[in-house]
Amino acid sequence: MTGTVPRRLAVVLVVLLVALALFPLWGKAVFAAKYAFLLQKLTGIMIVAIMAMSLDLLVGVAGLVSLGHAAFFGLGGYMLALNSPQYEAANLWLVLPQTLAAVAVAALVVGFLSIRTSGIYFIMVTLAFGQMGFYFFNDSKLAGGSDGAYIYVKPKVEAFGAILVDLDHKLSFFYVVLGVLVGVYALLRVLLASPFGRVVGAIGINENRVQGLGFNPMAYKLVAFTIAGTVAGLAGFLAATQYGFVSPAMLSWHHSGDVLVMVILGGMGTLFGPVLGAFILELARYGLEAVTDHWLLPMGAMVIAIVLLLPKGVAGLLLQWCRKREGSDD
Amino acid sequence: MMLEANGIHTFYGAAQVLHGVDFRVGKGETVALMGRNGMGKSTLVKSLLGIVRPRQGTVRVGGHDVGALDTHAIIRRGIAYVPEGRGMFHNLTVREHLVMAARPGAGGRADWSYDRVLRTFPRLAERLDNLGTHLSGGEQQMLAIGRALMTNPDLLILDEATEGLAPLVRREIWRVIRAIKETGIASIIVDKNVGVLLDLADRNIILVKGKVVYDGGPDTLKAQPEILERHIGL
Structure with missing residues (x-):
């Protein structure tokens, strides 16, 4: 069920969240020289996790498997690049709503044209739209073409002349992204528990x-x-x-596919599963890359093993564990 | 007239299932749709709701032609449909099934509230947090009917509501259907339980090979049992 998380599992998730939030405290002691890199890495994973949750709303809840979801991710990045003055900071209070509005309109148009199809045809149509977005930015002079574009100065977050958060500061940005991750999770959880969410979930069933x-x-x-x-x-x-950089790769179907794998491995329709999937996959990739140049081989084996052994993903395993524990408590 | 269909011809591919069926339900009327298996009863219901599109014929709900409307738009004109198989969602609890379906009926009428549905089906009140698919067959049927009532319909369509249920549970379902009838909701009941249908329905329609062979009151059928024997085999 998408509406609730068992209490025992909620405790586990909160513990993991607290451990993540406290990483700046314990990470320095444990990882020493690698701390700064890992802080950035975890920030990047949280961003991918936000995208994975959004894809879960489509794939796991509404039953719509999209291979063009990265187009919206990339468009969000390009909107910032295009709306940022070259050597000045963009105003976050302006550029963020502009970005969200533009992406929402794009999603509305693409969605309007895509949702008339279903199954394999929906996958193909979303893939086509995603690739159209990719080639639009890849082949046009807009925002650097295939070379991409830099955002030299990060957006400023000001109120009454005072800087509220310095997004250029790695630790501050880590907590901003963590806040957004938690906020998006809470919003989507509320959405799924609403009558609207119940209908969308029911659509995914029949x-x-x-x-x-x-x-x-x-x-x-x-x-x-x-x-x-x-x-x-x-x-x-x-x-x-x-990253202060955007490129057409942000919109590519490979990126959509990567995030889809995170959703499936993490556990579709659970919201927290795709977040776990993002962390497991990205950290495994990082770990394997450090061990071998042929990291894709063990990575592939790991994906196959999870799919075969955990058909409902990591979240399914955790939910099963909770049910067993609840059963033994009774 | 609540619902009126004229000259309905419905096909599954090249196979014609309904051959020019005329059908009507008046306000507050209970119509029993009878016939052997495969005679087109469920197909007629699906044709009325646009789930299967008739190739010929017209369907009117409340006097409006609904032939061009999607199923959900036809349903929104005051119809509640309890399909064969009950149509539970395995990701929704009993409470969620009921809350999701809740909406006022025509003119903002809200006779059937959440509490009233639970009073009508006390067994559902005991299982509010159970998933719909984790209920017994009878409880699932109660939930399907309760969910339909939450839409405050003018017309309730029940397709094989008592199929596969234990006699005691079946009796309970029929009791509720009688109670619903007394509230003035029109209904179309597809069922094989001819004895109950003759007592309950205001009008009986018998379908044979996609054609209406009888459309009249239950008194005639009771007086002339050979009609039932010929068309239904009783």
Whole structure:
């Protein structure tokens, strides 16, 4: 069920979250010289996790497997690049709403044209839109073409002349992204628990039955698609802010595929599963890269093993563990 | 007239299932749709709701032609549909099934509240946090009917509501259907339990090979049991 997380599991997730939030305290002692790099790495993983949650709304909840989701992520990044003055900081209070509005409109249009299809056709249509976005930025002079573009000065977050947060400061940005991660999770959790979320979840199970109850599945799917695209755009905005660079690769179908794997391995339709999937996959990649140049081989084996052994992903395993514990408590 | 269909011809691919069926339900009327298996009863219901599109014929709900409307838009005109198989969602609890479906009926009418549905089906009140698919067959049927009532319909369509249920549970379902009838909600009931349908329905329609062979009151059927024997085999 998408609406609730068992209490025992919630405790585990909160412990993991607290450990992540306290990384700046214990990370320095444990990782010493690598601390700064890992702080950035974890920030990047949290951003991907935000995107994975947004894709989970489509794949795990509404039953819409999209291979074009990275287009919205990339668009979010490009909106920041295009709206940032070259040698001055953009005003976050202006550029963030502009970005989210532009991505929402793009998602609305793409969604309107895509959700009329289903199954393999939906995958193909979203893939096509994603690739259109990729080649648009790759082949045009806009924002550097295939070379991408730099954001030399990060957006400023000011209120009444005072700087609230310095996004250029790695630790501050880490906590900003952590806050966004928690905020997006909470928002999506509330959304899924609402009547709207229940209908979207029911559509993912059986669209015809939902129609038989008098709900228009197209309208619900379109709203879900737009919300998911907008959240992915927010993640793209954060990624562009972190790295100070955007490139067409942000929109590529490979990126959509990577995040889809995180959603599937983490556990579809659970929201927290894709977050775990993002951490497991990205940290495994980092670890394996350090060990061998042929890291893709063990990585592939790991993905196959998880899919075979945990058909409901890591989240499914955790939920099963909770049920067993609850059973033994009774 | 609550619902009226004329000259319905429905096909599955090249196979014609309904051959020019005329059908109507008046306000507050209970119509029993009878016939052997495979005679087109469920197909007629699906044709009325646009789930299967008739190739010919018109369907009117409340006097409006709904032939061009999608199923959800037809349903929104005051119809609640309890499909064969009950249509539970395995990711929703009993409470979520009921809350999700809740909406006012025509003119803002909200006779059927969450509390009233739970009073009607006390067993559901005991299982609010259970997933819909974790209920017994009878409880699932109660939930399907309760969910339909939460939409405050003018017309309730029940397709094989008592199929596969234990006699005691079946009796409970029929009791509720009678109670619903007394509230003035029109209904179309597809069921094989002819004895109950003759007592309950205001009008009986018998379908044979996609054609209406009988459309009349239950008194005639009771007086002339040979009609039932010929068309239903009783």
